[in-house]
Structure formats: C-alpha cells, structure tokens
Amino acid sequence: xxxxxxxxxxxxxxxxxxxxxxxxxxxxxxxxxxxxxxxxxxxxxxxxxxxxxxxxxxxxxxxxxxxxxxxxxxxxxxxxxxxxxxxxxxxxxxxxxxxxxxxxxxxxxxxxxxxxxxxxxxxxxxxxxxxxxxxxxxxxxxxxxxxxxxxxxxxxxxxxxxxxxxxxxxxxxxxxxxxxxxxxxxxxxxxxxxxxxxxxxxxxxxxxxxxxxxxxxxxxxxxxxxxxxxxxxxxxxxxxxxxxxxxxxxxxxxxxxxxxxxxxxxxxxxxxxxxxxxxxxxxxxxxxxxxxxxxxxxxxxxxxxxxxxxxxxxxxxxxxxxxxxxxxxxxxxxxxxxxxxxxxx
Numbered sequence: 001x002x003x004x005x006x007x008x009x010x011x012x013x014x015x016x017x018x019x020x021x022x023x024x025x026x027x028x029x030x031x032x033x034x035x036x037x038x039x040x041x042x043x044x045x046x047x048x049x050x051x052x053x054x055x056x057x058x059x060x061x062x063x064x065x066x067x068x069x070x071x072x073x074x075x076x077x078x079x080x081x082x083x084x085x086x087x088x089x090x091x092x093x094x095x096x097x098x099x100x101x102x103x104x105x106x107x108x109x110x111x112x113x114x115x116x117x118x119x120x121x122x123x124x125x126x127x128x129x130x131x132x133x134x135x136x137x138x139x140x141x142x143x144x145x146x147x148x149x150x151x152x153x154x155x156x157x158x159x160x161x162x163x164x165x166x167x168x169x170x171x172x173x174x175x176x177x178x179x180x181x182x183x184x185x186x187x188x189x190x191x192x193x194x195x196x197x198x199x200x201x202x203x204x205x206x207x208x209x210x211x212x213x214x215x216x217x218x219x220x221x222x223x224x225x226x227x228x229x230x231x232x233x234x235x236x237x238x239x240x241x242x243x244x245x246x247x248x249x250x251x252x253x254x255x256x257x258x259x260x261x262x263x264x265x266x267x268x269x270x271x272x273x274x275x276x277x278x279x280x281x282x283x284x285x286x287x288x289x290x291x292x293x294x295x296x297x298x299x300x301x302x303x304x305x306x307x308x309x310x311x312x313x314x315x316x317x318x319x320x321x322x323x324x325x326x327x328x329x330x331x332x333x334x335x336x337x338x339x340x341x342x343x344x345x
Contacts, residue, residue: 035063036060036188038060038188040060040061040182040188041053041060041066041097042057042059042181042182043181043182043183044177044181045175045177047169048140049133049136049137049140050165050169050176050177051176051177052130052141053130053131054068054072054181055069055071055072056069056070061097061100061101062099062321062323062324063100064101064105065102065103066098066103067103073127074097074098074103075103075127076103076104076106076109076127077102077104085122085123086124086152087123087125087150087151087152087153088111088112088125088151088153088154088155089126089128089146089151089155090107090126090127091141091156091157092128092129092133092138092158092162092270093129093131093132093134093157093159093162094129094130094131094132094159095272096128096157097127097131099324100323100326101326101327101332102329105332106127107270107336107339108125108126108155109125109127110329110332110333110336111125111336111339111340112124113336114336114340115340126149128142128145129157134162134164134165135162135166135248135251135252136252138162139256142154142259143259147259150263152265153265153266153267153268153343154256154260154268155267155268155269156256156267156268156269156270157269157272158249158270158272158292159274160236160272161229161236162248162249163246164229236274237274237276241286241288241291243291249295253295253301257301268303268339268342268343269292269296269301269302269303270303270335271292271303273306273310273327275316275320276325277310278310278319279310279311279316279317282311283311284305284307284308284311286307289305303342304339309334319331
C-alpha cells in the first residue's frame with residue numbers, strides 16, 4: 001500500500017513537472033490573449049446604421065483608455081482646443097477612431113497637435129470615427145451629425161472593407177448590440193456561470209489550455225466553413241477585387257464631393273494600409289489601391305496613399321499593433337505627418 005501511494009505521489013510530481021515544462025516552452029511560442037479591462041467601447045442601437053457610438057462615455061479600447069464627448073466624438077486628449085477658429089472633421093471606421101491607442105495618439109489628435117504648433121487653439125479636429133463602420137454608415141452619420149459641426153475640412157479614412165454592409169439592416173436581422181452596449185459577436189465580459197468563468201480564466205492564463213482551446217475552436221470553424229468576411233479578405237489579399245463590389249465606395253466619394261460643393265468644405269482622403277500587404281514590393285499597385293486612386297483622381301480629390309507609403313517601408317511591423325490589424329501610434333504619426341504636408345500644399 002505504501003509503495004502504491006509513493007508511486008502515485010511520484011507520478012503526480014512527474015506530471016506536474018511535465019506540465020510546468022510544457023507551459024514554459026509553450027509560452028515562448030504562444031501569445032496569450034491580452035486582457036481587456038472593462039468597460040470597453042460601447043454602442044447604442046441605430047435603425048439605419050445598426051449601431052452608433054455611445055456618447056459621453058469613458059473606458060478602454062483594448063488596453064488604451066479613451067473618452068467620448070456628449071456629441072459622440074472621441075476626444076483628442078488633454079489640452080485639446082475647443083471651438084477652434086477652423087474645424088476639421090475626421091470620418092471613418094476604427095482606423096479613424098483609433099482602436100487600441102490612447103486619445104492623444106489617434107491620427108486626428110496628432111494632426112490637431114501638428115496644426116496648432118504655430119498658433120495654439122487655431123484648429124480643432126473632431127474625431128467622428130466609429131469601429132466597424134463602412135461607407136454606408138459613414139455617409140449617414142455625416143449627413144445627420146457631421147454637417148452640423150460646419151466643418152471647413154473633412155478627411156475620410158478608407159480601409160479595404162469599407163464597401164461591406166452597404167445598406168440598412170434587414171428588419172428581421174438580429175440586433176448588433178446587446179443590453180450592455182457591446183457587439184453581440186464581441187462581448188468582452190467573462191461568460192455567465194461559475195464553471196464557465198473558471199474555464200475562461202484558466203484558458204486565458206495557461207498557454208496549454210489556451211492552445212487546446214484554439215485547436216478545438218479551429219476544428220469547429222473548419223467544420224462550419226470559412227466565414228464570408230474571411231473569404232472576402234482572402235480574395236482581397238490575392239488581388240481578386242471585383243469593381244462591382246467597390247461601387248459603394250465610388251458612390252460615397254461622389255456624394256461627398258457633391259456635399260463639399262453644397263456646404264462648402266475641402267475634402268481629403270487617407271487610404272489606410274493593410275498589415276498583410278505592408279512592406280511588400282508591388283503592394284502599391286494592388287487592384288484595390290489602383291481602383292480607389294482612379295476614382296479620387298477623376299473627382300479631383302487629394303489623398304494620402306497608405307499603400308504607396310507603406311510599400312517600401314523597411315520595418316512595417318513596427319507601425320502596427322501586435323495583437324490586431326490596426327496601426328499603433330507610430331503609424332498614426334506617419335499619417336498625420338503626410339496629412340499636414342498635404343494640407344500645407
């Protein structure tokens with residue numbers, strides 16, 4: 001009996017040491033999920049755009065703190081001018097909102113800092129970016145709230161997927177936002193129930209359990225098939241861009257140019273880079289970039305071309321966040337520098 005107990009203790013010790021060794025080795029190769037402090041960015045339902053950024057809130061975008069004012073615009077950090085003599089409105093998706101960076105690190109905030117160096121308080125840059133918006137949502141938001149700020153300049157940030165969700169939601173479609181204000185497909189809160197919370201916590205802190213969870217999830221995803229979004233992204237990376245799919249972008253720019261004549265404001269565009277293409281030779285001639293440049297040139301709209309800008313960059317990875325596909329503060333600094341030069345011209 002004593003020998004059996006001894007063997008069980010020995011076996012338990014060996015297994016524990018093996019698990020510890022495996023955990024240590026896996027941690028070298030596996031990036032554990034980053035903790036998202038709560039609250040993350042929250043939204044309210046919208047009958048046309050499906051969702052809209054909740055006004056007057058504070059929280060975190062990933063790990064970076066953010067603040068949204070009562071008008072639903074992200075703030076630009078401490079010391080930002082109010083009611084500057086000139087108003088620039090930045091519009092776009094999460095690249096304009098600045099997912100994953102602090103208020104003062106977004107490109108609208110950096111641009112405001114740059115333009116106010118010579119004469120502090122002369123320019124205010126309003127950040128009208130909203131995560132997961134496309135051009136359909138952006139034009140609706142601009143008509144309803146953007147025109148109301150009477151901008152002197154409007155700058156649109158374009159990302160490759162902005163042609164998607166090109167219409168209002170179907171009346172029978174499920175809600176995009178839950179009662180807590182989070183996307184139904186991306187609720188950062190721990191799951192309900194004691195057991196599920198424990199499993200979630202362990203799998204978030206153990207490389208072994210996290211790897212096992214990813215393997216199981218990959219198996220489920222393979223059995224369900226590739227998502228529509230992933231299929232579109234794979235086709236985009238392969239250069240298989242269908243011009244008919246990009247028509248919402250064409251119409252958006254035609255409408256913005258018409259509005260700029262009616263209300264009058266100057267209109268500029270930033271074409272944001274894509275992390276999986278950044279730094280690759282020839283990426284500046286990607287069919288998507290060529291198409292958008294052609295549309296903007298025909299409308300005589302001036303722009304910053306991120307595809308060209310990032311094409312020959314020696315270390316493009318240093319300008320992207322390590323845990324998602326968005327730019328970090330270095331990347332947004334580059335965008336603001338290019339915009340400052342463009343506006344100066």
